[in-house]
Amino acid sequence: MIEKTQIIINKLGLHARAAAKLSHLANMFNANIFLIYNEDKVNAKSLLGILTLAASVGNEIILQASGDDEQEAITAISDLFNRKFDEES
Amino acid sequence: MAIEIKGIQIRQILELNPLKILKIHNEKWLSNTVSHPRPQRPGLGLTGYLKHIQTGRIQIFGKTEIGYLLNLKEVDKIKCLKNYLSLKLPGIIISENIPIEPEWIAMAAHSHTPILVSELHTAPLISRLNAFLYQYFSKKIKLNGVLMDIMGQGVMLTGVSGIGKSETALELVNKGYQLIADDITEFYIDFNDDLVGRSNPIIKNLMEVRGLGIINIYDIFGASAVLEEKKLNLVINLEKWEAKKKYDRLGEDNFYFKILGMDIPLITLPVAPGRNLCTIIEVAVRNFLAKKSGIKTYLEKKKENPDENIDLSHGSR
Numbered sequence: 177m178i179e180k181t182q183i184i185i186n187k188l189g190l191h192a193r194a195a196a197k198l199s200h201l202a203n204m205f206n207a208n209i210f211l212i213y214n215e216d217k218v219n220a221k222s223l224l225g226i227l228t229l230a231a232s233v234g235n236e237i238i239l240q241a242s243g244d245d246e247q248e249a250i251t252a253i254s255d256l257f258n259r260k261f262d263e264e265s
Numbered sequence: 266m267a268i269e270i271k272g273i274q275i276r277q278i279l280e281l282n283p284l285k286i287l288k289i290h291n292e293k294w295l296s297n298t299v300s301h302p303r304p305q306r307p308g309l310g311l312t313g314y315l316k317h318i319q320t321g322r323i324q325i326f327g328k329t330e331i332g333y334l335l336n337l338k339e340v341d342k343i344k345c346l347k348n349y350l351s352l353k354l355p356g357i358i359i360s361e362n363i364p365i366e367p368e369w370i371a372m373a374a375h376s377h378t379p380i381l382v383s384e385l386h387t388a389p390l391i392s393r394l395n396a397f398l399y400q401y402f403s404k405k406i407k408l409n410g411v412l413m414d415i416m417g418q419g420v421m422l423t424g425v426s427g428i429g430k431s432e433t434a435l436e437l438v439n440k441g442y443q444l445i446a447d448d449i450t451e452f453y454i455d456f457n458d459d460l461v462g463r464s465n466p467i468i469k470n471l472m473e474v475r476g477l478g479i480i481n482i483y484d485i486f487g488a489s490a491v492l493e494e495k496k497l498n499l500v501i502n503l504e505k506w507e508a509k510k511k512y513d514r515l516g517e518d519n520f521y522f523k524i525l526g527m528d529i530p531l532i533t534l535p536v537a538p539g540r541n542l543c544t545i546i547e548v549a550v551r552n553f554l555a556k557k558s559g560i561k562t563y564l565e566k567k568k569e570n571p572d573e574n575i576d577l578s579h580g581s582r
């Protein structure tokens with residue numbers, strides 16, 4: 177199992193469209209992927225789960241993955257966060 | 266992940282749970298913290314026996330308490346109130362809008378205790394506070410699963426992402442059963458010691474169906490298709506059919522799912538093409554209800570009378 181701390185840098189935070197992209201990406205991996213924010217831990221493959229976090233810009237969340245492709249998963253998801261979900265230039 | 270709560274400010278209690286408060290004295294101290302889920306009536310605490318008055322509990326004064334105080338001589342009244350208030354209680358709620366003496370308010374202010382006056386009678390006031398505080402203070406846990414009401418039973422569908430929980434739930438809603446929460450269900454233990462599940466407020470009534478996106482069940486199916494919360498009776502775990510795995514063929518196995526220290530009956534259903542999950546789940550719940558009401562299974566009857574030919578065409582009670 178690996179973990180990575182990720183800061184949300186896009187203006188709108190984990191809103192519906194970003195959450196959809198995130199869960200879509202997470203679903204491409206075999207690993208179990210979780211997002212941990214405050215006291216909540218949700219499955220990154222679940223769109224509604226991500227929405228319940230209501231995490232916004234500047235918040236720090238922890239990405240956690242376990243499985244055969246955990247490293248690729250964390251790298252790809254972290255990259256999506258850093259690209260601001262391809263929504264802002 | 267279970268969460269434990271330390272305390273709640275009186276102000277928050279009032280915001281979240283209207284107690285029909287008419288007046289608030291010593292408003293400055295509404296930030297006092299209640300750290301116990303049960304309200305307390307002072308009872309003998311007013312006579313000077315303070316051993317069991319717990320400082321974290323919100324205090325309720327009804328006709329008895331006020332009547333007792335008013336009956337005392339002025340000197341005794343001041344002395345006994347002073348004693349009681351010296352415990353630095355988080356707050357006092359007076360029921361039925363019973364009038365109190367202005368000096369009491371001043372004395373309470375001195376010991377940083379707010380006094381709230383409610384319109385409610387004592388019993389409903391206590392039961393409302395109790396139910397609310399129990400929910401607030403109870404250990405909570407969030408689980409991945411869909412919670413539904415099927416024939417009056419709280420049933421949670423679990424399984425890995427993409428197995429078809431939401432699709433099955435949608436079919437059940439379409440059949441007339443109620444949705445409580447999709448994807449993430451939050452559980453707490455209420456004051457009856459029941460495990461109760463509800464939705465996270467952000468995704469209440471919402472369901473994600475691949476291909477349709479996020480849909481609002483309340484908007485599409487109406488008020489009768491959703492419920493606020495439900496006691497959990499049964500967990501049904503959906504998993505991919507594996508040819509080698511042994512599934513229950515006789516209906517004799519009893520498994521349990523542990524949530525917050527409580528054992529909830531668990532059924533595992535393999536998912537495979539051609540199996541109508543909605544019907545199987547409905548029958549699973551019917552079967553669960555039948556067992557609960559004392560109807561014996563085929564095997565149990567066989568065990569009791571090994572030699573007898575069991576006629577299954579009649580009820581097997």
